[in-house]
Every structure is written in C-alpha cells, then in structure tokens.
Amino acid sequence: MAGPLKYTVTHYRRKDRTHEEFLKWFVEEHLPLAMPIFKRHGVLEYTLFVTPEDLNGALKQELTKVRPTWDVADFDCFLEFTIPSAQTIKDVMSDPDWLNAIxxxxxxxxxxxxxxxxxxxxPYLLKTGEVVNLPKFK
Structure with missing residues (x-):
C-alpha cells in the first residue's frame, strides 16, 4: 500500500484523575508543547478522539442487545496521527523537546x-457522500 500511514495511540487516565481533568491537562498543557514537535517532523494530521464514560456506557448498553459478544473500549482518548512514514514516529520521540512535552x-x-x-x-465514504475506492459500487 502507498500513501501516508496512520499511527494511533490509546490512553487511559490515572484513576485518581477525572476524565475532565485529564482532558484539560492533555489539551491545555501537553498539546501546546507537542504541536511544534509534530509540525517540525512532518506529522500531516493529528486528531484527538475523546471517549467520555457516559457515551461509552450508553453505547455498551445498546450494543449488547445486538452484539452481545462485543466489548466497548474503555480508554479515555484515542490519538490518531497521519504521518508520511514510520520514521516520523522515531523522529518525534527522539526530538530533544519531546521529553519536556511528555x-x-x-x-x-x-x-x-x-x-x-x-x-x-x-476511505470508502467521504463527507461529501461520495463512495470511493470500491470497484463495483453504483
């Protein structure tokens, strides 16, 4: 396969921290330090996917009705990086400023x-409603 890679990381907060406190720290303290490093090393996109307990609880309740063997992930957030190569991960983590960011x-x-x-x-379904990358879709 060609094209950019997706690198993802899930994080759980420490149990002595609330979900809200954790996200406040993450967005207001960690990300401002991390963003310049991401940009410096060519991270193409970065998304923070937040999974609040109330939404996950409701999902679990509904999902067990139709998919009783499935489990619902209980992490606090999911980080998604779009990167040009795996080397980008190494470059970010070896950046001298990374230790300060974490x-x-x-x-x-x-x-x-x-x-x-x-x-x-x-991608198979775009925000525009267009279906792509399927050879026989009408």
Whole structure:
C-alpha cells in the first residue's frame, strides 16, 4: 500500500484523575508543547478522539442487545496521527523537546495500558457522500 500511514495511540487516565481533568491537562498543557514537535517532523494530521464514560456506557448498553459478544473500549482518548512514514514516529520521540512535552504523562496517564498501532487507512465514504475506492459500487 502507498500513501501516508496512520499511527494511533490509546490512553487511559490515572484513576485518581477525572476524565475532565485529564482532558484539560492533555489539551491545555501537553498539546501546546507537542504541536511544534509534530509540525517540525512532518506529522500531516493529528486528531484527538475523546471517549467520555457516559457515551461509552450508553453505547455498551445498546450494543449488547445486538452484539452481545462485543466489548466497548474503555480508554479515555484515542490519538490518531497521519504521518508520511514510520520514521516520523522515531523522529518525534527522539526530538530533544519531546521529553519536556511528555514530562507529566505519568502523573496523568496510566501508561501501562496504552496501546499503539501503525497501518493504512482507506476511505470508502467521504463527507461529501461520495463512495470511493470500491470497484463495483453504483
């Protein structure tokens, strides 16, 4: 496959922090330090996907009715990076400023539960309503 990669990371907050406190720290303290590093190393896009407990609880309640064997992920947020290559991850993490950007993460995140993945994303339905990348769609 060609094209940019997607790199994702899930984070759980420490249990002694509320979801709201965690997100406030993440957005107001961590991201302002991280963004210049992301830009410096060619991160193409970055999205913070937040998973509040009330939404996940409601989803779980409804989902068990139609998919009883499924579980609902319970992490607090999902980070999605669009990057030109896997080297970008190494470059960000080895940047001298990165240690400062993550200096408080152990006070806020349960790092033992974080999960990372690397792969490709292929769009099939665009915001415009257009279906793409399907050879036989009418």
């Amino acid at each position: 200096k408080d993460e152990n006070e806020w995140c349960d790092m033992s539960r974080s999960l990372a993945s690397l792969g490709y994303a292929t």
